[in-house]
Amino acid sequence: MEGVIDAHARTLLTARPGFDWTVTEFVRVVDARLPPRVFHKHCPELAVTPPATPSGIPVQLQLLGSDPAALAANARQALRLGADGIDLNFGCPAKTVNRHDGGAALLRDPRRVEAAVAAVAAAVGDAIPVTAKIRLGFSDRRLALACALAAQRGGAQHLVVHARTRDEGYRPPAHWEWIGRIRRALAIPVIANGDIWTLEEYWKARTLSGCRDVMLGRGALADPWLAPRIRHWQATGEHLPATPWAARAAILSDYAAMQHSTLPERVVVSLLKQWLNQMRGRDAEAARRFATLRRITTLDDFLEGLAATQDEMPLAG
Numbered sequence: 400m401e402g403v404i405d406a407h408a409r410t411l412l413t414a415r416p417g418f419d420w421t422v423t424e425f426v427r428v429v430d431a432r433l434p435p436r437v438f439h440k441h442c443p444e445l446a447v448t449p450p451a452t453p454s455g456i457p458v459q460l461q462l463l464g465s466d467p468a469a470l471a472a473n474a475r476q477a478l479r480l481g482a483d484g485i486d487l488n489f490g491c492p493a494k495t496v497n498r499h500d501g502g503a504a505l506l507r508d509p510r511r512v513e514a515a516v517a518a519v520a521a522a523v524g525d526a527i528p529v530t531a532k533i534r535l536g537f538s539d540r541r542l543a544l545a546c547a548l549a550a551q552r553g554g555a556q557h558l559v560v561h562a563r564t565r566d567e568g569y570r571p572p573a574h575w576e577w578i579g580r581i582r583r584a585l586a587i588p589v590i591a592n593g594d595i596w597t598l599e600e601y602w603k604a605r606t607l608s609g610c611r612d613v614m615l616g617r618g619a620l621a622d623p624w625l626a627p628r629i630r631h632w633q634a635t636g637e638h639l640p641a642t643p644w645a646a647r648a649a650i651l652s653d654y655a656a657m658q659h660s661t662l663p664e665r666v667v668v669s670l671l672k673q674w675l676n677q678m679r680g681r682d683a684e685a686a687r688r689f690a691t692l693r694r695i696t697t698l699d700d701f702l703e704g705l706a707a708t709q710d711e712m713p714l715a716g
């Protein structure tokens with residue numbers, strides 16, 4: 400997730416069993432072949448072959464663009480640098496990206512989805528899989544099925560469907576039943592995405608979509624134990640207890656240490672606020688800490704505020 404889940408976050412989120420694979424933030428492709436440093440920046444895991452997090456979970460490289468030739472050239476570049484799979488982003492709703500004809504903008508014309516996927520699939524041949532991620536459409540869902548079929552025709556080996564249109568942004572609800580329609584029409588695996596925050600929602604998304612697999616986005620940040628919780632439940636039928644504050648604080652301070660090895664303090668503090676902000680909607684203690692810590696500017700104070708016992712925290716104003 401762009402600006403949110405980078406290699407450090409991937410390392411932490413995959414430290415316990417849960418995820419089968421992960422995807423990088425999108426690499427924005429315009430018209431030229433990007434230099435290797437851009438790929439290494441988005442995917443430091445390219446340092447190992449095949450790219451994987453330290454706990455061995457595969458990392459796919461995501462490209463976002465609209466020009467088939469440029470996407471193909473960059474896919475070849477990624478392959479040369481050791482990428483083990485290319486995912487194509489047709490879901491990004493950002494205005495600047497869409498204005499420049501990227502992300503969900505292509506969902507207005509299924510032929511363009513097909514052309515992009517086909518160009519990348521031809522560029523990498525049988526060497527590595529090409530996959531795609533779509534929303535249900537741009538303004539409405541009329542082309543949802545056509546876009547999904549276009550991605551399949553282009554050669555996508557699986558399709559992730561974020562169950563909202565671009566205009567719906569991130570507003571609930573996610574229309575999981577629409578993913579089911581797409582799944583039934585496609586021969587390739589379809590992966591359900593959108594608004595899975597809890598084990599119960601995981602189950603509901605699976606039931607309504609009929610998909611075997613789901614992709615977690617914000618839910619994994621809100622509760623870094625969501626994927627392990629799902630995996631544990633699959634294996635044992637047991638529900639893990641709610642994630643305690645101390646575990647959340649520990650993952651945030653590990654994240655701070657990793658980020659601070661390369662980034663200035665103020666950037667690290669802002670990244671921490673961003674992650675805590677994702678947690679606060681789903682956890683009362685995270686909400687209480689966020690209310691106090693959002694005004695903090697130094698890393699030491701922020702880390703102290705995370706580590707403080709619940710009694711030591713001032714009441715949020």
Ligand SMILES: Cc1cc2nc3c(=O)[nH]c(=O)nc-3n(C[C@H](O)[C@H](O)[C@H](O)COP(=O)(O)O)c2cc1C
Nearest residue numbers: 400401403424425532561593594595615616617618
């Ligand atoms: C801040 C932010 C950045 C995102 N960046 C990406 C991205 O780079 N590539 C991508 O495929 N999806 C991206 N997404 C979309 C998520 O992967 C996911 O499809 C969406 O948030 C719905 O799933 P969720 O409800 O589980 O978060 C991003 C979402 C957010 C909120």
